[in-house]
Amino acid sequence: MKIKSPLVIFWFRRDLRLIDNAGLWAALSGEFNVFPVFIFDTCILNKLDKKTDTRISFIIEALHRLNDDLKERGSSLLVLHGKPLDIFSDLTKKYNVKGVYTNEDYEPYGLARDKEVSEMLSEKGITLFSFKDHVIFSKNSLLSGAGKPYGVFTPYSKKWKETLGVNDLKAYQSETIKDKWVVHNGGVVPRAEKLGFKTFRNIYKVPVLDHSLIVNYQLNRDFPAIDGTTLIGPHLRFGTISIRTCVRFACDTNQVWLNQLIWRDFFIQILWHFPRVVNTSYREKFDRIEWLNNEEDFERWKNGKTGVPIVDAGMRQLNQTGYMHNRVRMIVASFLSKHLLIDWRWGEAYFASKLLDYELASNNGNWQWAAGSGVDASPWFRIFNPVLQSLKFDPSGAYVRQWVPEFGTPRYTSLMINLDLGRKRCLEVFKRAVQE
Template sequence: MSDKVSIFWFRRDLRIDDNVGFLEALKGTQQVLPIFIFDTEILGKLKKDDSRVSFIHDQIQKIRKELQQKGSSLAVYHGKPLEIFKDLAKKYNILKVYTNRDYEPYSRQRDEEIKDFLSTENISFKTFKDQVIFEQDEIVKKDGDPYVVYTPYMKLWKEKFKETDLKVHYTSSHLDNLVQNTRLPNLSLGDIGFERSNLEIPDYDVSPTLIADYEKKRNFPAKDATSRLGVHLRFGTVGLRKIIKKANTEENKTFLEELIWREFFMQILYHFPNTVTEAFKPKYDRIDWRNNEGEFEKWKEGKTGYPLVDAGMRQLNTIGFMHNRVRMLTASFLCKHLLIDWRWGEAYFAEKLLDYEMASNVGNWQWAAGSGVDAAPYFRIFNPTTQIEKFDKERKYIKEWIGEIDTNEYPGEMVDHKEARERALSTYKSALNG
């Protein structure tokens, strides 16, 4: 068995700089073996050409190349993380395992199992806060309960943030503490049973201009004035602290507040993991959903006859992204106009969205259905036609995504708005009052 090493386990933090756990590992006394595990528990649920897997693979190869310039590399494995760690414990004399915390239910359970195993081998498991500014119980009410309304959470977040010395963590001066081996195990996409996706993930934009104009332009899908940060924050290809430093301006608070929404939903998921499958407000699980599969297919394909809904779904199906204003409309349409269970829509977005983040996806779908924390009242039902007047008056976004919009090929409205609204109100009322 070789000299003692520490392991740093890359996960949702696919970058070298501004990576808290990686820096802590490098500052230790042992040489650091960096690893990444393609988790079969997660990959088994994905399609073979899932763009997110291609994106992750590309980022890993970039990290490998960067570390190889320092005489090291990144070891890449494929399997169940617990089994991988059992093998590593036989191969290396491991003293500590470092990683950054993840707050999703599966990740927490996985980490507990790995921590338990490592403790039997006298290996310590050290985790760090990296993907959020505040976590777990750092922003809570005076009695210690979590906030379930955004505005007071956001206000306390901002107060605490003023007292925070926000540091960006640079690793460059510590990289000589890596295991010196440029030929650590590597895997191709084919080795893990995947193929390269044709879908490109665009870079993010957090320029001063975008942030300054964000409030003014963010609700208009044709302007494409959003940052596209979601996927990069999801996989940690950019450090949140760098983004917060840029977003924390007096001129525009809205961009920062959107980042706070992300942390709000993360702490909701942490404190209420049951909300992945159950309504936060339990009486909403009494709703008698129609769950018509044919209507669900029309919604998925963007053939509802409501142009702004259809443009959004076609954008999602084509590029794996949908403008946030349109996400709210398509979700509301599914739950209210079609009375299809929000969990169906949440699962479809999870499959298609490149920036899929469980906490935000579940939180926003429950918001649309009226069943979540701080949700819109159930009787608030978006009118998909007047939304065009408000947010795509010149129909630029609609024309971009629906080629046949002004022809006989475009389908008629699958439901009448007024009738669908009345049906939704009646169904919700009987469930909530029953």
């Protein structure tokens, strides 16, 4: 593919759409035509389970849809596979690149990768331009009166809502500029098998903001047997829908759902300010906890064989679909970290390997919340009783029966732990650690 004219590259990442894309709008508004590129980063892919990871199938379907949109504009998506540093080094040799545009990444790996790519490009006289697109407020946008990052959600949320203005939600009209693309037809989206992964069918569902569902969100969101959640998580993760679109919709319909979107911003800014939370407890004294980390218990938890029906239902739903209801996520996380005394990092890593909507900041933040070690966490002495949770939020047992059909028969596994004894043991161990 020979393209001699000067151009800029737009590096698609977690923003797989033409509509309302901040970085793409900036690229298309410039002097040069835009060459669209997506990279399957081997530094990320090599850490994934080739047999069970459904995210690759989701991304590939999103890329097909993106490529179809680009073809309507006479262009196509160049999909590459390798280490971004090496790929951009090669691209700058092949093409007359005047700049690289992308949207910001806030995770430790992404920050290090972008720094490395930016430095290499700079040596060639090329600038990497990054834009805020994944969140409403990022980095140091919202600080306390003392100039510190917020560590408690309520004041952060208050400041978030007070600061929110019309311009923060204004949609970028990136999809309307149709004559600034590099014209070529060489882009081909690979099959998952080409990358060494298994193809999963029907993983990608077109994102829909259901008005009636969101209006009634707070009434139904805690009941896993009811279709009461938006399932928009994977689309926010991979940017097939704009966060601004979601927030505008939430502002007009339901403040409870808006708060869920603010939690997402909150956890992302915590990760940016405190990248150590990836491997250590936000509240550092919790790293003194003497975890049991029984591997057999962990396997039973992973496989939904604990003898606690709602825990088993949640884990089986996760293993089979890549999704778990949010209320059930809290229950299974509390059970693992408190009743079984298994390090929250084990559970966080397992969720990271299975969740289609996995986002490091939210997954880490929610696991630390459940374990009591995180920012604005549930008190360490609060231990969910999974039986009471099931009676309250799955009173008919419909959710349990859907995922644990053998429940109530002799085939169902026996309870792996006495819940009262597990609770008492947890209180003793946590108290010893946090009150030293």
